[in-house]
Amino acid sequence: MTLAQEAKVAVVTGAASGMGRSTAVMLAKEGWRVLALDRVATTFSEYGHTITTTEVDVTRRDEVADAIEAHCAGTGQVIRLVANIAGIYPPSTLDDFTEDLYRRVFDVNVLGVLNVTAEAADRMADGGAIVNFASVDAFAVSRGQLLYGASKAAVVMLTKELALELAPRRIRVNAIAPGWVNTPGNAATGRMQAAASGVPLGRVGEPDEIARWVTILAGPDAGYMTGETVVLSGGDVIR
Numbered sequence: 001m002t003l004a005q006e007a008k009v010a011v012v013t014g015a016a017s018g019m020g021r022s023t024a025v026m027l028a029k030e031g032w033r034v035l036a037l038d039r040v041a042t043t044f045s046e047y048g049h050t051i052t053t054t055e056v057d058v059t060r061r062d063e064v065a066d067a068i069e070a071h072c073a074g075t076g077q078v079i080r081l082v083a084n085i086a087g088i089y090p091p092s093t094l095d096d097f098t099e100d101l102y103r104r105v106f107d108v109n110v111l112g113v114l115n116v117t118a119e120a121a122d123r124m125a126d127g128g129a130i131v132n133f134a135s136v137d138a139f140a141v142s143r144g145q146l147l148y149g150a151s152k153a154a155v156v157m158l159t160k161e162l163a164l165e166l167a168p169r170r171i172r173v174n175a176i177a178p179g180w181v182n183t184p185g186n187a188a189t190g191r192m193q194a195a196a197s198g199v200p201l202g203r204v205g206e207p208d209e210i211a212r213w214v215t216i217l218a219g220p221d222a223g224y225m226t227g228e229t230v231v232l233s234g235g236d237v238i239r
């Protein structure tokens with residue numbers, strides 16, 4: 001099989017819901033073979049063998065390693081894209097945070113990115129791409145998001161450090177910082193409708209228009225870009 005014929009393998013975390021799900025589907029439609037990881041079970045029945053789902057908690061490096069090994073050994077193929085999208089955003093303040101909540105937020109949002117990146121990197125093709133999901137809360141203060149904002153600021157900095165580490169292999173590492181996006185997780189906060197009126201473009205984002213940027217950052221148009229975080233917030237946060 002020549003390089004051109006070889007299937008493009010992408011690992012997508014948080015693939016059961018929201019932007020992770022949209023990203024997995026968009027990549028499958030564009031011809032990628034997707035390993036869709038999530039802590040909860042999910043199916044993509046209409047995509048047949050194009051999307052493989054595995055239940056994995058990204059905070060468990062052993063589970064991540066097993067899933068990637070099983071997939072790559074099974075297909076004999078290398079990974080060309082990792083999209084680290086799994087994340088949690090429970091509210092927290094100085095008054096109500098607990099050590100348990102701190103560990104949960106940082107374990108999923110920060111350690112999860114590290115675990116998946118570390119396990120995938122060995123299986124990645126030189127010239128591949130990694131896209132991490134940060135948040136506008138990494139750049140602008142969001143009331144009641146004490147731990148979440150700090151965890152996403154860590155993702156922005158991890159993205160820069162990893163970009164430098166992986167540059168010798170021409171693996172580019174970038175991040176996306178969404179603002180308000182119409183996802184199930186976000187809808188559950190009950191704050192989305194009110195938030196929409198405050199967004200300069202007058203609406204919250206749709207998962208597909210964020211997922212599109214994963215494919216842009218993975219593709220040749222972003223071939224000279226690494227270590228950057230792209231803010232997609234309808235003007236809500238302008239740096």
Ligand SMILES: NC(=O)c1ccc[n+]([C@@H]2O[C@H](COP(=O)([O-])OP(=O)(O)OC[C@H]3O[C@@H](n4cnc5c(N)ncnc54)[C@H](O)[C@@H]3O)[C@@H](O)[C@H]2O)c1
Pocket residue numbers: 013014015016017018019020037038039040056057058059085086087088089108112133134135136177178179180181182183184185186
């Ligand atoms: N929705 C927004 O407006 C928004 C804004 C900024 C940033 N983000 C970030 O974008 C990403 C996706 O957000 P979303 O709203 O689409 O999410 P969502 O809540 O709809 O889905 C997140 C998915 O991650 C999975 N997940 C959580 N913990 C996991 C773990 N330990 N291991 C494996 N999977 C796990 C969940 O099961 C879920 O399927 C997150 O990192 C989030 O912080 C979201």
